[in-house]
Amino acid sequence: MDYLQRDAYFTGVSYGHFDMERILRVMRPDEDQVVIKESGMHAVEDYIMSRYQMYWQVYFHPVTRSAEVILTKILHRVKELYGQHYPFKVKPTPFTSFFEGKVSLADYIRLDEAVVLYYFQMWTEEDDPILRDLVYRFVNRRLFKYVEFNPNLQMNDWMELYQLFKEVDLDPDYYLVVDSSSDLPYDFYRPGGEEEERLPIHLLMPNNELRELSRQSEIVEAISGKKRTDHKLYYPKDLIEKLADDQPEKEKIKKILYKQDR
Amino acid sequence: MLDNHAKLVKVIAAADGIVGRKKLQKIIYILKKLGLPFEEKYTFYFYGPYSEELSLQIEELTNLGFVSEVKEKKSNYYQYRYQVTDQGQEFLEHSLAEVPLVESVVRDMKEQSSRFLELVATMLYFDHLPKEEVEQKVLEVKKKSNYTTEDMEEAWNFIGKITH
Secondary structure, eight states: OHHHHHHHHHHTOSOSOOOHHHHHHHEEEOSSSEEEEGGGHHHHHHHHHHHHHHIIIIITOHHHHHHHHHHHHHHHHHHHHHHTTOOOSSOOGGGHHHHTTOOOHHHHHHOOHHHHHHHHHHHTTOSOHHHHHHHHHHHHTOOOEEEEOOTTTTHHHHHHHHHHHHHTTOOHHHHSEEEEGGGSSOOOOOOOOSTTSSOOOEEEOTTSOEEEHHHHOHHHHHHHSSOOOOEEEEEOHHHHHHSOTTOHHHHHHHHHHTGGGO | OOHHHHHHHHHHHHTTOEEOHHHHHHHHHHHHHTTOOOOOOOEEETTEEEOHHHHHHHHHHHHHTSEEEEEEEOSSSEEEEEEEOHHHHHHHHHOOOOOOOOHHHHHHHHHSOHHHHHHHHHHHHTTTSOHHHHHHHHHHHTGGGTOOHHHHHHHHHHHHHHTO
């Protein structure tokens, strides 16, 4: 619950607030889970709504996702260069235990936002063009643009774009990125589908029976059955525009990317 | 594109369909513990290692039409049957994702009950501990499941078999 409040506060949005104290007061320990006293249903509804709002308005916002795509790709690039013994001007010392899969608790705690941003800033001076470009984008908010993308219907589009990007020397592994809802570390409230899956939230009724929240609350029911998967294709629009007009790939790339706007 | 999804489709294809979300969760976890390149993040949940990320990826795969999901009613509960669709096959043909699956291992797991796979997955979760302590942990965190000494012996044998 705490991350919603923190993220609402730091992003400055006005939703994401709910009455944490009230929720804590209506929690009841049950045999092997914590349940909510029935009279506290509205406080929990509010929390589920907050999570829903934050999901769409903050975590799943296409620009947030663009920054996350670049962040991920920077780390991939640094790891790849590290594996190739690339001579860094500023060595990725606090990252290396992560690359080698031997992270200590101290390493984990040390790698905070300030440290990461310092390295990104320094790497804007590196010789590797991909790393240099990606960190510049992150630090200066020159993010990737996106188009809606359906990996099933547009499988051929993707393969064509992948080839075209290679032909114009844009490494598609870094500059053509499909981002999916499952790439996010946040989730919706999910009422249990199958026995023995993840446990949903239960309400403790006055007769001591347990009821799953979405069966009792119309509000939760209304938002928990919704389709919430989605995929977007991220790419550096500025670099595509910068290609020479007489380069035949430029038009081809733009035609595929913007065809849904026709 | 969607490499992690493609690896999941490969597992479902290798098993020729999987019945039960819990079974699917545990199969992927066990494969991951065998050292295969699955990137889903798992945490220890009520029924052993569980990945919310995996649940969402499966939901994406069904929404995209690469995997079909059929809800089947059992006597007192529901379970889901997953099968790779023709479009899913086509997706695999175009995918560059690689995962060195051993088909016989996947099929072996499919034939086990999800209760047994939960035991195996839980034991693997504690694989940094010596054998006796692993068994103690299982008895502690899975008190209600009443796993017997024979169950655990069978699970150790199973682990031995699939790791060789």
